[in-house]
Amino acid sequence: MAAGPVMVGRKTNLDEVLRAAQPEIRKALEFALEGRELGFDEGVLLARADGHDLTALVAAADELRRRQVGDAITYVVNRNINFTNVCMVGCAFCGFARGPNASDAYSLSIEQIVAKATEAWDAGASEVCIQGGLPKDFDGFFYRDILRGIKAALPAIHIHAFSPMEICYGVERTGMNLREYLLMLKENGLGTIPGTAAEVLDDEVRSALSPNKLKVSQWIQVVRAAHSLGIRSTSTMMYGHVETPEHWVRHILLLRHIQKETGGFTEFVPLGFVHEKTRLFRKDGARPGSTRRENLAVHALARVLFNGLIPNIQVSWVKMGFDESLACLEAGANDFSGTLMEEHISKSAGANFGEYVAPEQFRALIRRIGRIPAERTTTYELRQVYERDAEESFGASASPSQRPPQLSVLEESHYTGTGY
DSSP: OOOOOOOTTSOOOHHHHHHHSOHHHHHHHHHHHTTOOOOHHHHHHHHTOOHHHHHHHHHHHHHHHHHHHTTEEEEEOEEEEEOBOBOSSOOTTOSSOBOTTOTTOOBOOHHHHHHHHHHHHHTTOSEEEEEOOOOSSOOTTHHHHHHHHHHHHOTTSEEEEOOHHHHHHHHHHHOOOHHHHHHHHHHTTEEEEOOOSOSSSOHHHHHHHOTTSOOHHHHHHHHHHHHHTTOEEEEEEEESSSOOHHHHHHHHHHHHHHHHHHOOEEEEEEEEOOOTTOHHHHTTOOOSSOOHHHHHHHHHHHHHHHTTSSOOBBOOHHHHOHHHHHHHHTTTOOEEEEOOSOOOHHHHHTOOSOSOOOHHHHHHHHHHTTOEEEEEOTTOOEEEEOSSOGGGGSOTTSOTTOOOTTOOOTTGGGGSSOOO
16 A cells, blocks of 8 residues: 555545545445444454555544543643662563662652652642562562552542552562452552553563463452552554554454453553664564554554544553644644653663653644644543633744653662663
8 A cells, every 4th residue: 555644734624535435445434433343353344554554544533532521632740750770571572670789770669759759749749650570589478568658748649550460469469369458458548549560461472572471360350450440441452563453453442342341441541652762672682672563553553443432542652753743633642641750760761851751842733733722630521721822822843851850860860871
């Protein structure tokens, strides 16, 4: 299929771009626009779209986004806390993990984690997002103690924490069953969980990425159990490495199936593979991250295949940068992610798009594409909609890596390595 420019950001006539697409592409998109549910074969067809077909996919996804969630682009004011980089799992796509004796290995204490959360709250954050490596000698109650410590100091903050992989490890280390363990975390302040550790929900692909990581069935079990207890989660997919478009479609359709059962996913977050400092790229032959075509196709495909079941599609500005993120926000996505305040996982794998974005900068960027900025909570309640605000003169070109001046960086020396 001949490639051609995708005119992101230009007002398009939907009927016109659909007519320019191949008949089978046009038919699939027209079905989606009628509210019909597309299947695997149609999904693969769309996943491989390029040229005029990709333009049609992007335009249809953006129209579905407008119908389903309107013209607001949301973001959350939050802080990432990666509390340790010591990890025994050995994922080939990870640049963050360190052995316990590495010169740049670190582990934060409960007091340091609470201090970081307090700084975030004082800077206006409504959420802390907490994840870390999996040390060999780990107390499975440490996750509970993190929650207790933060909630004792900051009872109103939302704690978004612990991937399905971390939860499985906590279950293993404590000997509790999964439901009891999740209930314990919830009772001690866990609000929602990140749907990370998903990568691609295909065990063959996962064996190439990380043979020691949890299986697809385990990821699903944790997510379903969390949702059944009222613990909502994000959902994610990492792409741009060894997977194929068929894997994207199976992954998205599996998430769609779970969402029909539980309704527990708050959003879907496509995560482009950051390749530069990873073994998966340097030694194992992975692609050098996602292309622009893949970024547009994945975000648009998600909007079309979910078709409202998961209403929020988030961009990862840390992995893609601002220009690519804005393009995807015109290809079906509607959420700009979080301010983060610090970020080590993508940075350590080679991402170079910064660690922090001020809320004012988010709003200025959103204005650039003619959309409405809105600050949200973790679970997508709107805190403030910025219909008009003179402060959007804040330079959208300001450095994305600036730190909020009111934040110190505890144990700063731990973060000068290549990271995660």
